[in-house]
Amino acid sequence: RSLTIGLIPADGIGKEVIPAAQKIIEHVIDKVDFVNLDAGFELFQKTGVALPDETVEILKKCDGALFGAVSSPSHKVAGYSSPIVALRKKMDLYANVRPVSSAKGALGKPIDMLIIRENTECLYIKSERLEKDPKTGLQTAWADRRITEYASKRIAKMAFDMALVRAKNPTIHSKPKVTIVHKSNVLSVTDGLFRESCRAVAQNPEYKDVIVEEQLVDSMVYRMFREPEVFDVVVAPNLYGDIISDGAAALVGSLGVVASANVGDNFVIGEPVHGSAPDIAGKGISNPIAAIRSAAMLLDHLGYNAEATKIKVAVDTVLTEGKTLTPDLGGKATTEQVTSKVIANL
Amino acid sequence: RSLTIGLIPADGIGKEVIPAAQKIIEHVIDKVDFVNLDAGFELFQKTGVALPDETVEILKKCDGALFGAVSSPSHKVAGYSSPIVALRKKMDLYANVRPVSSAKGALGKPIDMLIIRENTECLYIKSERLEKDPKTGLQTAWADRRITEYASKRIAKMAFDMALVRAKNPTIHSKPKVTIVHKSNVLSVTDGLFRESCRAVAQNPEYKDVIVEEQLVDSMVYRMFREPEVFDVVVAPNLYGDIISDGAAALVGSLGVVASANVGDNFVIGEPVHGSAPDIAGKGISNPIAAIRSAAMLLDHLGYNAEATKIKVAVDTVLTEGKTLTPDLGGKATTEQVTSKVIANL
Numbered sequence A, B: 001r002s003l004t005i006g007l008i009p010a011d012g013i014g015k016e017v018i019p020a021a022q023k024i025i026e027h028v029i030d031k032v033d034f035v036n037l038d039a040g041f042e043l044f045q046k047t048g049v050a051l052p053d054e055t056v057e058i059l060k061k062c063d064g065a066l067f068g069a070v071s072s073p074s075h076k077v078a079g080y081s082s083p084i085v086a087l088r089k090k091m092d093l094y095a096n097v098r099p100v101s102s103a104k105g106a107l108g109k110p111i112d113m114l115i116i117r118e119n120t121e122c123l124y125i126k127s128e129r130l131e132k133d134p135k136t137g138l139q140t141a142w143a144d145r146r147i148t149e150y151a152s153k154r155i156a157k158m159a160f161d162m163a164l165v166r167a168k169n170p171t172i173h174s175k176p177k178v179t180i181v182h183k184s185n186v187l188s189v190t191d192g193l194f195r196e197s198c199r200a201v202a203q204n205p206e207y208k209d210v211i212v213e214e215q216l217v218d219s220m221v222y223r224m225f226r227e228p229e230v231f232d233v234v235v236a237p238n239l240y241g242d243i244i245s246d247g248a249a250a251l252v253g254s255l256g257v258v259a260s261a262n263v264g265d266n267f268v269i270g271e272p273v274h275g276s277a278p279d280i281a282g283k284g285i286s287n288p289i290a291a292i293r294s295a296a297m298l299l300d301h302l303g304y305n306a307e308a309t310k311i312k313v314a315v316d317t318v319l320t321e322g323k324t325l326t327p328d329l330g331g332k333a334t335t336e337q338v339t340s341k342v343i344a345n346l
Ligand SMILES: CC(C)[C@H](C(=O)O)[C@@H](O)C(=O)O
Pocket: A070, A082, A084, A085, A242, A273, B185, B186, B218
């Protein structure tokens, strides 16, 4: 059968790195069709719609997809809402899986983390409202944060399952470990529920060999930078997961190399962790590695494991050689040169 | 007149570092009285109260105070609520001011940041509730996040004022700069209000020489590690400020050296940024530097500027010499030895 992959480059360098990832997929898979789909802030500026219904409808008929990056408005824009956040919710892609690893991280220490970010709730439900005091004219804004037992247990289960899968292959960790990130010393009810739900999942006899630890989110950011080598799988509510994964990216040299997959029970969207980088967009020097690795994660989920591994190995080779790198990694290569170099190593 | 300072060591190493800071203050100020006050999780475990009314009442008669650190319960504890969060609210200490600097940070780059964290609202209002679905028995937890124009403008004003004050003394920054941290690409209403409020304050002609920048909180954590030298004053809502300051601490070697002041219009509480460190509590090896620097910040706010500077210089000397350091900084000295060394340099 032939594979159909939706491509949503969206904004800025998304339009450069997604075509690069497409080329790589074409090289490892014979029968594959691509469908280009619209979304993004730039689209919103033109049409008033950031995520067309059509994009979602066509996507549902694809086997999987790749998303580029989305720009953030530089001031308040009525009616605009992030298309990637909407997509995750609409397709119930409840986990954002972010592997971060490097034999020698920024601090000279190895790092081999898998961040599992809950992808559907927390403050990302975007239930907000604004009030104005009729007397003073001063505004007060409110946002709801929702944490459910259902979503917390579901994401915890994925974290523990992944810890067991990882333990089958050699990593820098001698035993599988899951670190639960929360801030229950302040948010005893919401983060308390997240933590208790993860703890309840940990009780499953299947997971008896998995070490369970906890970190308050502030302390997590601190310790991740001091001793990144101690973290294996990290599970976190949506916002903390967002922050931690950007922090972890700094430890492996650049956001330009960190991939993610938005995973649901029936669909997967690969997505580089980096943003749309308006400062370098259009210059042809954006790093395609994160998008290419996201493509590998997508293929892995679709069952094309050998092809995924081939891509991963080729990327690692290019990075280890260190000769063909984009400026974010201290090199002088273009997006196209890095892409060609990966292809040469396939 | 004689100065009266409240001391609230609270939990764990708070009980070691606050007496150290007390010794230092005694050395630089002739007429000073100290009042020891109770609070903390350990107190809660004994008495069911984490912050006695009496502590707050006596505190209000003091000129200022020092707070140690508070332990976090390792599981759900009904009725417990963090005393430092409560204190900040009760005394309207609306700003948490956290200077982080080092001539040569963890990545070999200089860092000279002042983090101004809003201290009274955001998710820290702790307005939470739990629901249970009667059919499934599954729980849903909700938390309210509140951001007001009033508090946002108040904290922004402090940030811009501090930027101007800092610009009078040589720093690594050639021009004063304020970076506004938010996540308005997702939380367009609450973080949107924070951002717009800061932007409105920036319009004040007084601040015309201050450069204004913005960072999304995830990107902020990333960039802080990649190029810490570009940040001067950073202003953030409560939770982001909490996370960022722990992250910044990792860049200057240890949480054990980062001080803060909880500042209101009428009162100041100095507070080391580190926690109660149960793993090393009682061993006499906790780093007193953060508490000592917090004491200096307190004295500065109380108008004892020369004394504050004396302490700061002595601490810098001890750190630069690098001979008498606690284990968190790679040394072998005890809390007492570091304290004596600082005294010797006063
Ligand atoms: C673009 C933004 C809405 C998004 C998020 O916060 O989830 C991004 O930061 C990410 O991590 O994928």
